Amino acid sequence: MAQEFEMSDMGLMSYYLGIEVKQMEDGIFISQEAYTRELLKKLNMLDCNPTNTPMECGVKLSKEEEGVRKVDQTLFRSLVGSLRYLTCTRPDILFSVGLVSRYMENPTETHMKAAKRILRYLRGTLEYGMFYSTSDEFKLMGYCDSDYAGDIDDRKSTTGFVFFLGNNAISWCSKKQPIITLSTCEAEYVAVTACACHAIWLKILLKELHFEQAESTKIMMDNKSASALAKNPVFHDRSKHIETKYHFIRQCIENMYVEVEYVKSLDQVVDIFTKLLKYDAFQKLRIIIGVRKLSSLRDDVKNKLNS
Structure with missing residues (x-):
């Protein structure tokens, strides 16, 4: 399978099955930014309004919804499958993706709206990925x-x-x-x-x-x-x-x-x-599990070089 490499100001960047790896002085950053962009482009959501959480706190989804129109099963399953693959480098969306995955047999507009909410969150966090710091x-x-x-x-x-x-x-x-x-x-x-x-x-x-x-x-x-x-x-x-x-x-x-x-x-x-969180709690735990923004890591590197 083809693998491409290019040099960036942060080191060697590799693309393999949509996963991008950036080697830095103080660790490794992995993400799927290009893959996410392609997914958003495919669904005409590159210009959508971003959200700060993948799913609104307090939302309750159900299989049985009266009066709600059904959506294309193939499209919904394709979307959820693509989101599932993104959890390799974006564990911050894991629970939300798992939640919408429960409704692939008979998806409705409500379920599709929830899935697209995850895409809107990804649109606002395209630069985010997993940072693994060097450690003994x-x-x-x-x-x-x-x-x-x-x-x-x-x-x-x-x-x-x-x-x-x-x-x-x-x-x-x-x-x-x-x-x-x-x-x-x-x-x-x-x-x-x-x-x-x-x-x-x-x-x-x-x-x-x-x-x-x-x-x-x-x-x-x-x-x-x-x-x-x-x-x-x-x-x-x-x-x-x-x-x-x-x-x-x-x-x-x-x-x-x-x-x-x-x-x-x-x-x-x-x-x-395990649960849907408000933004402050979500942001705190997102940082703890290592999901970071690429530009913030660049600033950290520049500050270290200048100090």
């Missing part, structure tokens, strides 16, 4: 959370987690849970089990890359009840209704593969992957 810290740590009964059609919850290697986010997930949970505690318990499984896979991968994680991986969650349930090897009334496979987290903790710790809700990074 290679400690793996994860955050996990859930949005209890967030889907108004089937009342299933959403699992979200993100893993950092040092200060850089390397893996993230936002996915509707396969079962209906009976409480926020159970929803968080299901989420932390999924997070632990992913942590084990990452540890195996890092070992193959000669970055072995000998100590247990910390998983931060903001639900004390679920944390206590995961650490308690005794089965009782509060947990006997939970499917057996979700108790795998207890074995992971016992074998010291992972370690569950409490974090305040205000410091929970994964909210950006």
Whole structure:
């Protein structure tokens, strides 16, 4: 497959399957700006009015909408598929894209409007991408959370987690849970089990890359009840209704593969992957997971060179 290179004032820039890589003195910046422009151009939205969040806070989408016109399924599926690919370098749109993905079977104008809102957000953030700073810290740590009964059609919850290697986010997930949970505690318990499984896979991968994680991986969650349930090897009334496979987290903790710790809700990074946020909270978490603007990185480089 063809790969093109060109020189820029920030170093070598490569294009591969729409992913652009810029090598800088203090890290690497990856984005899909050209791919995003082509997508906006294809849908005649290059001149649209931008928004500051991918989806309006408080929006509730549903499969059953009376009196709302249906839209072309092929067009909607193509749009959602293109947006899904963008989440490789734009995790800030992951939850919103996952939300509209639930309606590909029978999309309506409401669903299309929500998908185009994501495009309007991308129009205003074309220069944004993932920045991976240089670091000597290679400690793996994860955050996990859930949005209890967030889907108004089937009342299933959403699992979200993100893993950092040092200060850089390397893996993230936002996915509707396969079962209906009976409480926020159970929803968080299901989420932390999924997070632990992913942590084990990452540890195996890092070992193959000669970055072995000998100590247990910390998983931060903001639900004390679920944390206590995961650490308690005794089965009782509060947990006997939970499917057996979700108790795998207890074995992971016992074998010291992972370690569950409490974090305040205000410091929970994964909210950006489980719920719609207002702009201030969204902007804060977007920065934490490493989504940055290219021009701001250029200014940082120039300031360092001039100092």
